[in-house]
Amino acid sequence: xxxxxxxxxxxxxxxxxxxxxxxxxxxxxxxxxxxxxxxxxxxxxxxxxxxxxxxxxxxxxxxxxxxxxxxxxxxxxxxxxxxxxxxxxxxxxxxxxxxxxxxxxxxxxxxxxxxxxxxxxxxxxxxxxxxxxxxxxxxxxxxxxxxxxxxxxxxxxxxxxxxxxxxxxxxxxxxxxxxxxxxxxxxxxxxxxxxxxxxxxxxxxxxxxxxxxxxxxxxxxxxxxxxxxxxxxxxxxxxxxxxxxxxxxxxxxxxxxxxxxxxxxx
Amino acid sequence: xxxxxxxxxxxxxxxxxxxxxxxxxxxxxxxxxxxxxxxxxxxxxxxxxxxxxxxxxxxxxxxxxxxxxxxxxxxxxxxxxxxxxxxxxxxxxxxxxxxxxxxxxxxxxxxxxxxxxxxxxxxxxxxxxxxxxxxxxxxxxxxxxxxxxxxxxxxxxxxxxxxxxxxxxxxxxxxxxxxxxxxxxxxxxxxxxxxxxxxxxxxxxxxxxxxxxxxxxxxxxxxxxxxxxxxxxxxxxxxxxxxxxxxxxxxxxxxxxxxxxxxxxxxxxxxxxxxxxxxxxxxxxxxxxxxxxxxxxxxxxxxxxx
Numbered sequence: 001x002x003x004x005x006x007x008x009x010x011x012x013x014x015x016x017x018x019x020x021x022x023x024x025x026x027x028x029x030x031x032x033x034x035x036x037x038x039x040x041x042x043x044x045x046x047x048x049x050x051x052x053x054x055x056x057x058x059x060x061x062x063x064x065x066x067x068x069x070x071x072x073x074x075x076x077x078x079x080x081x082x083x084x085x086x087x088x089x090x091x092x093x094x095x096x097x098x099x100x101x102x103x104x105x106x107x108x109x110x111x112x113x114x115x116x117x118x119x120x121x122x123x124x125x126x127x128x129x130x131x132x133x134x135x136x137x138x139x140x141x142x143x144x145x146x147x148x149x150x151x152x153x154x155x156x157x158x159x160x161x162x163x164x165x166x167x168x169x170x171x172x173x174x175x176x177x178x179x180x181x182x183x184x185x186x187x188x189x190x191x192x193x194x195x196x197x198x199x200x201x202x203x204x205x206x207x208x209x210x211x212x213x214x215x216x217x218x219x220x221x222x223x224x225x226x227x228x229x230x231x232x233x234x235x236x237x238x239x240x241x242x243x244x245x246x247x248x249x250x251x252x253x254x255x256x257x258x259x260x261x262x263x264x265x266x
Numbered sequence: 267x268x269x270x271x272x273x274x275x276x277x278x279x280x281x282x283x284x285x286x287x288x289x290x291x292x293x294x295x296x297x298x299x300x301x302x303x304x305x306x307x308x309x310x311x312x313x314x315x316x317x318x319x320x321x322x323x324x325x326x327x328x329x330x331x332x333x334x335x336x337x338x339x340x341x342x343x344x345x346x347x348x349x350x351x352x353x354x355x356x357x358x359x360x361x362x363x364x365x366x367x368x369x370x371x372x373x374x375x376x377x378x379x380x381x382x383x384x385x386x387x388x389x390x391x392x393x394x395x396x397x398x399x400x401x402x403x404x405x406x407x408x409x410x411x412x413x414x415x416x417x418x419x420x421x422x423x424x425x426x427x428x429x430x431x432x433x434x435x436x437x438x439x440x441x442x443x444x445x446x447x448x449x450x451x452x453x454x455x456x457x458x459x460x461x462x463x464x465x466x467x468x469x470x471x472x473x474x475x476x477x478x479x480x481x482x483x484x485x486x487x488x489x490x491x492x493x494x495x496x497x498x499x500x501x502x503x504x505x506x507x508x509x510x511x512x513x514x515x516x517x518x519x520x521x522x523x524x525x526x527x528x529x530x531x532x533x534x535x536x537x538x539x540x541x542x543x544x545x546x547x548x549x550x551x552x553x554x555x556x557x558x559x560x561x562x563x564x565x566x567x568x569x570x571x572x
Contacts, residue, residue: 007467007470007471007474008381014378017378019371020371020375021375021393024393024394026412027408027412027448028405028408031408031411079295082291083292083295084292086289090284090288091289094281098282099282103293106296106297107289109300110300110301112505112553112557113304114509115506116511116525116526116529116530116549117304117307117546117549117550118303118304121300121306122299124307125302125306143295146295148300208400210403215533225401225403228403229403232410232516247400247401247404255399258399
């Protein structure tokens with residue numbers, strides 16, 4: 001019997017899609033597998049072992065870089081989410097006013113510029129400030145990360161606001177709630193899933209950054225990704241695989257949470 | 267009557283002012299740590315390099331001249347800087363090839379996802395999104411482990427007796443391209459999916475009723491309808507690909523540089539900040555052209571469908 005004719009079918013598309021899914025995950029699987037390799041060489045399988053995880057855990061540089069990464073990512077994500085929430089409230093649920101399009105474009109601007117260019121720009125700008133003020137702490141990295149995290153935090157919050165029911169706020173106002181009370185008791189609880197989604201996106205984006213950090217950091221300010229880039233360039237040991245595996249796990253957990261949060265929305 | 271209108275006008279003005287105040291922190295942070303410094307890059311591209319990096323505050327067009335030309339150190343004549351031109355050509359070539367390859371792989375994948383049932387669709391989308399949110403460096407590193415001489419591809423080929431010696435894939439242009447396709451594929455699939463999700467399959471059915479072949483349906487009905495997604499995906503892949511830094515530094519080794527590596531060199535060993543600044547502006551300009559093409563394409567297609 002001939003196969004039933006379905007209008008949605010396209011010859012070979014399913015095969016290519018299947019290949020894509022396999023190819024997307026195969027290298028990651030290999031990377032994770034070699035993290036558990038007993039052998040010192042990255043090319044031979046010497047049996048299952050956790051020695052590279054132990055070795056990474058005992059590596060002071062790895063721990064320092066991880067703590068620095070988490071510090072930067074949490075500061076940047078929190079600041080970015082707060083200012084992005086404010087900006088989203090200012091740019092949604094309104095008639096078009098002068099400067100609205102400009103604000104959209106400006107907030108999304110970091111997405112349009114190649115990271116390398118932003119990195120160079122900040123290297124030049126911050127080096128002048130460093131000379132002028134003498135300050136060379138983590139502030140520069142936090143500022144840079146906050147700036148490129150803002151559009152990522154802004155997008156889900158804005159999307160949430162745009163789908164929100166305006167009548168509830170009007171009802172609150174009718175019941176003599178002050179604007180602040182209406183915001184705190186009605187708008188904010190409804191907006192919360194969007195804010196959390198924005199916060200998580202911003203956190204992941206900051207945690208993953210290599211290029212801008214590489215240009216902005218001063219000596220001894222390696223984050224986990226820039227430390228790993230240095231290690232990979234110098235030649236690899238399975239320790240990098242072990243670090244990557246933990247890092248991957250963290251990202252997957254955050255993305256999964258994000259996925260379920262955004263699903264609950266509907 | 268006039269006073270009522272006036273009060274309303276005042277209220278509106280206050281509202282707009284409040285909205286500016288509310289968005290001010292975000293705008294200021296972006297101005298200080300993203301947009302503003304871009305202007306300084308433009309300024310630096312017209313200055314003279316300092317002896318130990320940084321610049322001397324003296325106007326010079328030398329930075330821009332050395333983007334494509336090099337001055338002979340003995341007789342001061344200008345000639346094309348072949349090293350730079352090779353790098354520009356490689357960047358452009360690899361970015362375009364990566365865009366086309368992600369489209370070839372991404373189109374069927376997005377179509378596959380869009381034609382699943384409502385419930386399973388989310389799971390497939392999730393599987394595409396996970397790599398998108400995991401660290402780009404780690405994904406590049408994963409590619410490195412697969413394609414190196416001792417990696418599983420070469421080991422398999424050697425064991426099967428297909429080759430006698432491992433194929434040198436790592437540290438070639440090919441490696442960079444594979445790496446970029448791998449890391450940017452989700453950027454192509456997601457916008458493609460977004461436009462395919464809305465695809466009206468009654469039109470596809472009408473095509474088949476009129477005796478169109480599958481290929482004709484794809485080319486004459488589906489493709490034109492999802493064109494905005496194709497353009498958006500291509501732009502989303504092309505922009506990071508032309509400025510790629512991590513992928514060429516990890517997979518291209520020291521020799522196969524792209525734009526970003528050349529720029530980095532000027533701020534490191536090269537100690538030629540004006541040239542680095544001029545190169546950065548050049549990359550920006552290429553991206554701007556790509557974005558303009560995108561804007562023109564989307565607005566004209568909206569007019570046609572709307």
